[in-house]
Amino acid sequence: MSNKTLYTITIFSENAVGVLNQITTIFTRRQLNIETLSVSPSALEGIHKFTITTFAEDESVAKKIVRQIDKRVDILKAFYNTDDDLVYQELALYKLSTEKVMEHGSVEYLIRKYNIRVLEVTEDNIVFLKAGHYEETQGLFEELAEKIGVLQFVRSGRIAITKSKIERLSDILAEREALGHCEQQL
Amino acid sequence: MKEEQSNSIVSGSEALIRSLVAEGVDTMFGYPGGAIMPVFDALYDHRDKVKHVLVRHEQAAVHAAQGYARVSQKVGVALVTSGPGATNTITGLTDAMMDSTPLVVISGQVASSLLGSDAFQEADVIGITQPVTKWAYQVRRVEDIPWAISRAFYIARSGRPGPVVIDIAKDAQVNKCEFKYEKTTFLRSYYPVPHPDKEKIAEAAKIINEAKRPFALVGQGVVLGKAETELKLFLEKSGIPFASTLLGLSAMNSDHPLNTGMLGMHGNIGPNINTNSCDVLIAIGMRFDDRVTGNLNSYAKQAKIIHFDIDPGEIDKNVKTTVKVLGNAKTTLSMITELINSNNHNDWLNKFREYDKIEYDKVIKQELFPENGGQIKMGEVVHKVTEATGNKAICVNDVGQHQMISSRYFKFTQSRSLVTSGGLGTMGFGLPAAIGAKYGAPDRTVCVFVGDGGLQMTMHEFGTILETGVDVKIILLNNNYLGMVRQWQELFFEERYSETHLKNPDFIKVADAYNIAGRIVTERAELDDAIQEMLNHKGSFLLEVVVETKGMVYPMVPAGGSVTDVMVGKGEKV
Ligand SMILES: Cc1ncc(C[n+]2csc(CCOP(=O)(O)OP(=O)(O)O)c2C)c(N)n1
Ligand SMILES: [Mg+2]
Numbered sequence: 001m002s003n004k005t006l007y008t009i010t011i012f013s014e015n016a017v018g019v020l021n022q023i024t025t026i027f028t029r030r031q032l033n034i035e036t037l038s039v040s041p042s043a044l045e046g047i048h049k050f051t052i053t054t055f056a057e058d059e060s061v062a063k064k065i066v067r068q069i070d071k072r073v074d075i076l077k078a079f080y081n082t083d084d085d086l087v088y089q090e091l092a093l094y095k096l097s098t099e100k101v102m103e104h105g106s107v108e109y110l111i112r113k114y115n116i117r118v119l120e121v122t123e124d125n126i127v128f129l130k131a132g133h134y135e136e137t138q139g140l141f142e143e144l145a146e147k148i149g150v151l152q153f154v155r156s157g158r159i160a161i162t163k164s165k166i167e168r169l170s171d172i173l174a175e176r177e178a179l180g181h182c183e184q185q186l
Numbered sequence: 187m188k189e190e191q192s193n194s195i196v197s198g199s200e201a202l203i204r205s206l207v208a209e210g211v212d213t214m215f216g217y218p219g220g221a222i223m224p225v226f227d228a229l230y231d232h233r234d235k236v237k238h239v240l241v242r243h244e245q246a247a248v249h250a251a252q253g254y255a256r257v258s259q260k261v262g263v264a265l266v267t268s269g270p271g272a273t274n275t276i277t278g279l280t281d282a283m284m285d286s287t288p289l290v291v292i293s294g295q296v297a298s299s300l301l302g303s304d305a306f307q308e309a310d311v312i313g314i315t316q317p318v319t320k321w322a323y324q325v326r327r328v329e330d331i332p333w334a335i336s337r338a339f340y341i342a343r344s345g346r347p348g349p350v351v352i353d354i355a356k357d358a359q360v361n362k363c364e365f366k367y368e369k370t371t372f373l374r375s376y377y378p379v380p381h382p383d384k385e386k387i388a389e390a391a392k393i394i395n396e397a398k399r400p401f402a403l404v405g406q407g408v409v410l411g412k413a414e415t416e417l418k419l420f421l422e423k424s425g426i427p428f429a430s431t432l433l434g435l436s437a438m439n440s441d442h443p444l445n446t447g448m449l450g451m452h453g454n455i456g457p458n459i460n461t462n463s464c465d466v467l468i469a470i471g472m473r474f475d476d477r478v479t480g481n482l483n484s485y486a487k488q489a490k491i492i493h494f495d496i497d498p499g500e501i502d503k504n505v506k507t508t509v510k511v512l513g514n515a516k517t518t519l520s521m522i523t524e525l526i527n528s529n530n531h532n533d534w535l536n537k538f539r540e541y542d543k544i545e546y547d548k549v550i551k552q553e554l555f556p557e558n559g560g561q562i563k564m565g566e567v568v569h570k571v572t573e574a575t576g577n578k579a580i581c582v583n584d585v586g587q588h589q590m591i592s593s594r595y596f597k598f599t600q601s602r603s604l605v606t607s608g609g610l611g612t613m614g615f616g617l618p619a620a621i622g623a624k625y626g627a628p629d630r631t632v633c634v635f636v637g638d639g640g641l642q643m644t645m646h647e648f649g650t651i652l653e654t655g656v657d658v659k660i661i662l663l664n665n666n667y668l669g670m671v672r673q674w675q676e677l678f679f680e681e682r683y684s685e686t687h688l689k690n691p692d693f694i695k696v697a698d699a700y701n702i703a704g705r706i707v708t709e710r711a712e713l714d715d716a717i718q719e720m721l722n723h724k725g726s727f728l729l730e731v732v733v734e735t736k737g738m739v740y741p742m743v744p745a746g747g748s749v750t751d752v753m754v755g756k757g758e759k760v
Contacts, residue, residue, distance in 0.1 A: 014375050017324070018312055025317040060502070067499040073321045073341055076375045173374055179381055 004055040006035070007062040008086055008160050011050040011069055012042060012076040012169050019074050023050065026068045032056065036090070038157030044170060047076060053158050077172055081162060088160035092137035093119070094128040094144055095152035101126050104148050114140045125151065198328040198359045199228035202292070205335035207235055208367045211263050213254060213625050215239045215247040219267025221307060222294030224359040226265075239625065240653055242646040244271050246618035248278025248349075249644070252287045253622030256605045257580055257630075259412070261288045261342050262622065268294045269307030272353070273314065277612055279349045280318040284609025285433060286410060288347035290338045298326040298355040311353040320348030328361035332368075340370035345378025346497040347410055379496060382513035382521060390492045390509045391525035393466055399534045400426045401457075401464035401489075403449060403478075406433035406608075407471015407496060413515035414438070414601045417470065420523045425530035427538055429457030431472045433608045436598035440577070446538040450478045451743050452590040455545045455760055456538035458741070458749040461486050463537065470494045471515050474504040475609065484748040494518055541760070548754040549740045554595065561734035562710050564591040564663045571633055571661060572596045574717045579631040579659075580605065580623050584616030584640035587669035590739045592635040602627075614643030620658040621650055631659065631721065638664040638690050648700035651726045659720050660702075662693055662730040665737060673738055677756065697728040704728035 013019045020039070027034055035053040042049040056062045062080040069078040098121065101107055110116065114136070120127040130140050137155055144150050196204070202225055206214070216238060218226045229238055241247045244266045251262030262282075266272055272293040282289045296305040315322045321341045325334045331354065338350040394400055408417050414437050421428055421444050429446045430437060438445055447454030449461075458480075461467065467489040472478070479485045482504060493500070493507040494515055501510045511518050553565030568591055572579070577597040582605040583589040593606060605623050607615040620634035641662055651658065668686040675683050694704040703723055707716045707730065720727040741760070742753045752760045 018316060018322075021313060022316050029317075064499075064503060067501075067503075071497065071499045073373065073376045176374060176377055177372075 004057055005059075005082060006053055007056050007080045007082060008088065008158060009050075009052045009054065009062070009066060009069070009078065009080045010160065011052070011078045013048050013050065014074045014076065015041070015046050015048050016074045019048070020050070022072050022074065023052070023069055026065055027054065030061070030065060032061075032065070036157035038159050042169070047169070051157060051159050077169055081160070085162055085164060086160045087163060088133070088158050089131055090134060090137055090158050091156040092130050092132075092141065093152075093154050094130070094141065094150055096126045096128065096144065096148055097151060098122065098124055098126050100148050110140075110143065116140070194365060195362050196365045197224065197228065198331050198354070198361055198363060199224040200231075201328070201331045201363055201365045202335065202354070202359070203228045203232050203236065204365055205332045205367055206263065207232070208369075209335065209339045210260070211236060213237045213239065214263035214265055215241055215250040215254070215622060216265030217241055217244050217247055217267065217271060219271045219294065219307070221268035221296055221356050222265065222271070222292075222359075224356065225292070225294065225354075237625075238265070239621070239650065241618065241621075242649040243644065244274035245277050245614065246621075246644050246647050246650065248275045248282070248289065248291060249612075249615050249618035250622030250625070250650075251289050251291070252278060252282050252285075252615075253582060253605050253619030254626035255287050255289060255622075256619075256626070257602045257623045258626030259602070260626070261290055261339055264289065264291045266291065266293050267307070268296055268311070269309045272311045273309055276314065276318065277610075279315055279351065281607050281610040281612045281615065282349040283318050283320065285607065286347050286406065287349065288342040289349040290335070290342050291349060291351050293351065293353045294359070295324065295353045295355045297357045299357070301326070301355065311351065315351045318349075319351050322351040322353070324353040324355070325358050326355045328358045328363040331358060331363070332365060336368060336370045337373065340373070341376065345376075346407075379514050380498060380512035382511065382518050384521070386509055386511050387518060387521050388525060390511055391522050393490055393492060393509065394424060394426075394468065394522070395527050395529075397466035399464045400424070400466040400468060400531065401460060402426045402428035402468040402470060403472050404428050404430040404434040404437050404470055405472025406431065406437075407494070408434060408437045408515050409601055411471060411496065411515040413471075413519055416516050416519035416523065420519045420526070423523055423528050424526050425528075425532075426468065427531060427535045429454065431475070431478055431608075432593055432606060433604075434472060435593060436601050436603035439599055440597040444535070446535075447542075448594060450475075451480075451745070452594065452739050452741065453478075453743075454542070455741050455752050455754070456541035458743060458752055459541060459760065460537060461749045462488065464489050466490045466492065468492045468494070469505075470519070471496070473500045476504070479504060480743050480747050480749045480751075484750070544760060545741060545754070548758075553591070559710075562707070562713065562731055564588055564665075564733050564737055565595050566710075567661065567663060567713065567731050567733065568592045568595040568635065570713055570717055574714075574721055575631050575633065579603070579633045580627060582606070582616055582620040582623055582632060582634040584634075584636040585611045585613045585670075586637040586640060587665070587673060587737065587739050588635045588637045588663040590670075591663075613637075613640040616640060617644050617647045617658075617660065618650070620660070621647060621654075621656050624656050624658050632657070633659045633661060635661050635663060637669060638662065638666060638688055638693075639668045641693070645696065648697060648702055651702055652700040655725060657724070658726050660726065660728045661720075662728060663733050664690070664693070664730055665733050665735050666690060667735060669737065670739070672736070676736070676738070677744075693730050694728065702726050702728055704730065706730040706732065708732045
């Protein structure tokens with residue numbers, strides 16, 4: 001895995017049933033693991049956005065899968081980036097025993113160090129939220145696990161935004177609307 | 187945008203048939219069953235407009251639709267029931283996806299209220315077919331039927347064509363809706379024909395004008411894009427020698443002076459070896475399949491590569507290109523033809539002709555004109571059949587040695603004359619595809635070459651012939667072996683013939699049971715007469731020719747070998 005690069009693949013699709021299946025089979029055929037996945041409605045109505053991370057040998061592999069995804073009829077646009085091009089983030093939630101946290105004492109230090117938000121405190125449990133890169137959410141997990149014990153832990157898929165001024169989807173759609181009408185070929 | 191307005195309230199099934207008629211469908215292939223019965227019932231009222239061909243297995247319905255589409259420039263349509271009816275279509279769908287054949291396959295589905303409950307004859311048709319189709323869509327509401335059919339046809343035939351599945355829940359087939367049909371001409375998520383980039387075309391033209399040894403590879407994209415004339419003008423003006431992929435074969439006349447033959451594992455020697463001698467390689471509507479390229483690490487490394495394709499996904503997929511020219515070949519070829527100089531490359535063309543001589547002496551002569559008696563060769567049968575039809579027939583074939591031999595030696599004088607399973611290599615394709623091809627081109631003679639193995643995979647289609655009286659000429663090249671596998675066993679597995687010898691039935695008797703005329707030929711002297719009998723016979727005919735049991739297909743580029751490593755005999759290289 002060490003000499004592979006992590007690629008973030010961003011996909012805009014119609015909000016149709018089965019789009020994820022179409023995307024994952026393209027990864028499956030090339031025996032690529034999906035590391036993280038996040039799906040949500042995009043800024044444009046009726047269009048969904050997928051953010052997928054995957055490790056690939058080199059850029060040509062990323063390019064090929066993006067083209068194969070882009071080719072699917074229900075996909076509006078797909079592209080890939082490396083971490084350098086992106087501002088990205090993941091979220092993590094940690095559930096801890098209130099009793100154990102109390103026993104431990106120095107929680108303030110952890111909250112400051114990791115910029116933790118406390119979402120919930122009950123007699124039994126405390127829930128922390130941390131936003132950050134993988135290393136950061138993982139770092140907190142490891143420290144909590146060692147010092148206090150973690151009852152439940154969950155991390156979201158990555159979400160990402162490009163740093164550069166890239167073509168916006170709405171522009172691409174407008175251009176297609178202008179060019180794309182296709183008299184049936186046969 | 188054309189609109190067909192009708193205020194009548196109709197059932198989903200009626201709406202489906204009217205939608206098909208609106209798309210110009212006059213023939214389809216299918217098989218009924220519970221979940222598609224309402225559609226078959228509606229079809230009953232439209233028998234005058236839509237001919238339904240009742241096959242004997244749903245795989246055959248799809249292969250027939252493929253054969254139909256491949257020869258006719260139309261979309262092939264198949265109609266099947268849910269569950270096993272739909273799952274039986276998978277091989278055909280995959281084959282059509284690989285070979286870019288426009289199909290719309292309509293399957294019945296259990297009622298929408300039962301979806302996901304493991305209902306009787308329920309299968310996850312969308313989940314199963316998505317990876318092997320261009321688009322797969324499930325209709326659950328009656329009002330979506332015309333809309334879904336309109337999209338299905340648009341997607342199947344536009345851009346790079348492919349198969350589409352429309353899976354229709356039974357309640358949608360019986361519920362009522364207002365029928366209103368609009369043809370689709372645009373989908374925002376789908377950009378089927380990239381606009382040609384003038385700069386790229388100029389760049390490509392410059393490279394072509396400077397080329398000393400240019401070589402063009404013609405693929406099925408030319409046929410699908412109806413660019414045969416544009417291709418001819420381009421090649422003749424530039425004087426560039428060309429060769430075709432298996433699927434591109436009939437795009438240009440077999441004996442065009444610039445035609446150097448077929449590419450690939452069993453292609454001609456000249457085009458394979460010269461791929462690694464040319465200075466510019468111009469790929470037109472072909473996808474650098476591994477059966478064409480052999481080992482990519484030693485494929486055309488010396489050449490600048492220009493790739494014309496409609497599908498951006500094919501660019502740089504297997505071979506890194508110098509210039510990509512996206513768009514419909516019809517447009518891009520005529521654009522580039524304006525920019526290129528009139529030229530000829532006769533010295534270079536002679537480099538192909540020199541190899542042709544070697545190939546003739548080492549391979550072709552013995553295959554087509556064997557002198558010393560012995561068993562009948564596949565090649566001589568194909569040669570005699572193509573001659574007897576004046577090289578005007580449609581050649582369909584199955585998969586194996588006879589496929590390579592018939593593709594190599596059949597001669598083509600018009601486009602859309604070879605129907606073969608290229609990308610998937612599906613045994614059992616031939617007979618049903620031939621039936622479909624006859625419906626697609628009723629005025630042409632359809633000759634289908636099959637092996638004794640492959641024929642038995644879809645021999646049930648004798649039943650379709652019996653039922654419909656369709657006229658296909660079946661030439662069974664019987665070597666009593668799964669010949670192509672046996673060839674590999676001979677070459678690469680020390681002649682250990684594991685499970686490739688076949689104990690065969692009396693094929694003529696089987697055909698006779700279906701009322702199909704037939705004749706078996708074991709002697710060379712009878713061959714011409716038997717071929718005439720077959721061609722003169724009204725209706726289908728089975729001509730079984732007992733051929734050499736251990737024949738070999740040469741030349742051969744062994745799998746994974748370089749295009750220059752061409753074998754012309756066992757242990758014999760060019
Ligand atoms: C459905 C399917 N199963 C298996 C194969 C593998 N296969 C390729 S060629 C071949 C032998 C075909 O034998 P036959 O139909 O007799 O043709 P021949 O090679 O003898 O001309 C086989 C088994 C295949 N291509 N398709
Ligand atoms: Mg055989």
